[in-house]
Amino acid sequence: MTAESFTETKQREQDSILEVRNTSVSFDMERGKSKVLDNATIDIRRDEIIGIVGESGSGKSMFASALLDAVVAPGVLTGDITYYPRPGTAVDILDFDRAELQQHRWEEISMVFQGAMSSFNPTMRIRGHFEETLTAHSVDLKTGIERAHQLLSDLYMSPERVLDSYPHELSGGMKQRALIALSLVLEPKVLVMDEPTAALDLLMQRSILRLLTDIQEKYDITLIFITHDLPLVADLADRLAVMYAFRFVEVGSTEEILQSAAHPYARSLLNATPNLNAPIEKMQSIDGSSPDPVKVPPGCSYHPRCPLADETCQENDPAYHTITADHQAKCFHWEQSAEAIPFTLDQQESDQ
Structure with missing residues (x-):
C-alpha cells in the first residue's frame, strides 16, 4: 500500500461509520433469480443525516435490511458491510454469529420500520415494549426507563402517559414518536x-x-432516512443517495443534487416530484416503468427510459463519474443531462 492510499484509507475510516461494498440480495424464483439489491456500494458518514430516495421497488427497504443483516430467508445477502463503532475499529457485520448479531441490532444499529401502527403488540402497554427490549439486551431496567423518559420528553410527549398507554390509545403521530424513542x-x-x-x-x-x-444533534447519531418523498427528506438530509434498479446511481450533498443533479433519472425524479409551489402542468412523469428484478436490462439499467441512451448505454454498465469531490453519478452522459432534462427547482423557488 502506498503512503497516499494508506492516508486515504485512514481518512475514510475516520469519516465513515458504515462502508457498503458490492452488496447484493437475491431470491431464487421459478422464473429465475431475482436480484433486489445489486452490487450496492456507498459510504455512510459518522453523525450525518443521509436520505435514500427512489421510486417504490427500487431496493431502498432491502438496503435497510442488509445493513442489519436482516434479510429474510430465502433471500441471500452477499458483499461486504463494514461497521466502524469507533474510528479505526472495523467490524464485519456479515461475519457475526447469531448472538453477536442480536447484540449489534438495536445496540449499535437500530431501525424504525414502516408503519408504527403495526409495530407494537396491541395487548401490551408501551412500557412493556421498552422493558422487553431492555431486558433482552441485559440493560438495567431503572436506568433504561429513565432514558425512555428523557427520550419521550425530547419528543414532546408526557412520558408517564405514553408508557402507561396501550398502542390504540395513542394517535398515529404519538405512536411514531414512541417507536423512535424505543429505537x-x-x-x-x-x-x-x-x-x-x-x-x-x-x-x-x-x-x-x-x-x-x-434528536440527531443532541445524541450524535448517524441517521439514514429512507423515503420515496424527495422534498420531504431534502429538508432534513446533509446528503442524498438516489437508487434506481437496486443500485445507487447518484450520491451527493443535498444542495448539489437539488441544484445540479447529474444522472438523468435523478433529474427526471425531481421533475416528477409534487411541489406545492409548482403549477401542475410543470410536473412531468417518468416514461416507462421500473425494471423487473428478474429481467434487469443489460448495460445501464436506466437506458430503456432515458432520453440520452445510446448504444454504449445499452451494452455497458457505467462506472461512477466524479462531478465534484462530494458528488458522483453512474452515467456515461452526465455532462449532457442538464441540457437534455431541465428541471424547474430554481423557477419554483423564484415564484415563491
Missing part, C-alpha cells in the same frame, strides 16, 4: 428509518422531521 433507548450509533412518516399527514410529517433534527 433509541439502547443508545445506538446509527438509526435507520424506513418510510417512517408515510402514514402521517403533512403537518405531522414536518413535525417529526424537526424532532429528528433535534
Whole structure:
C-alpha cells in the first residue's frame, strides 16, 4: 500500500461509520433469480443525516435490511458491510454469529420500520415494549426507563402517559414518536428509518422531521432516512443517495443534487416530484416503468427510459463519474443531462 492510499484509507475510516461494498440480495424464483439489491456500494458518514430516495421497488427497504443483516430467508445477502463503532475499529457485520448479531441490532444499529401502527403488540402497554427490549439486551431496567423518559420528553410527549398507554390509545403521530424513542433507548450509533412518516399527514410529517433534527444533534447519531418523498427528506438530509434498479446511481450533498443533479433519472425524479409551489402542468412523469428484478436490462439499467441512451448505454454498465469531490453519478452522459432534462427547482423557488 502506498503512503497516499494508506492516508486515504485512514481518512475514510475516520469519516465513515458504515462502508457498503458490492452488496447484493437475491431470491431464487421459478422464473429465475431475482436480484433486489445489486452490487450496492456507498459510504455512510459518522453523525450525518443521509436520505435514500427512489421510486417504490427500487431496493431502498432491502438496503435497510442488509445493513442489519436482516434479510429474510430465502433471500441471500452477499458483499461486504463494514461497521466502524469507533474510528479505526472495523467490524464485519456479515461475519457475526447469531448472538453477536442480536447484540449489534438495536445496540449499535437500530431501525424504525414502516408503519408504527403495526409495530407494537396491541395487548401490551408501551412500557412493556421498552422493558422487553431492555431486558433482552441485559440493560438495567431503572436506568433504561429513565432514558425512555428523557427520550419521550425530547419528543414532546408526557412520558408517564405514553408508557402507561396501550398502542390504540395513542394517535398515529404519538405512536411514531414512541417507536423512535424505543429505537433509541439502547443508545445506538446509527438509526435507520424506513418510510417512517408515510402514514402521517403533512403537518405531522414536518413535525417529526424537526424532532429528528433535534434528536440527531443532541445524541450524535448517524441517521439514514429512507423515503420515496424527495422534498420531504431534502429538508432534513446533509446528503442524498438516489437508487434506481437496486443500485445507487447518484450520491451527493443535498444542495448539489437539488441544484445540479447529474444522472438523468435523478433529474427526471425531481421533475416528477409534487411541489406545492409548482403549477401542475410543470410536473412531468417518468416514461416507462421500473425494471423487473428478474429481467434487469443489460448495460445501464436506466437506458430503456432515458432520453440520452445510446448504444454504449445499452451494452455497458457505467462506472461512477466524479462531478465534484462530494458528488458522483453512474452515467456515461452526465455532462449532457442538464441540457437534455431541465428541471424547474430554481423557477419554483423564484415564484415563491
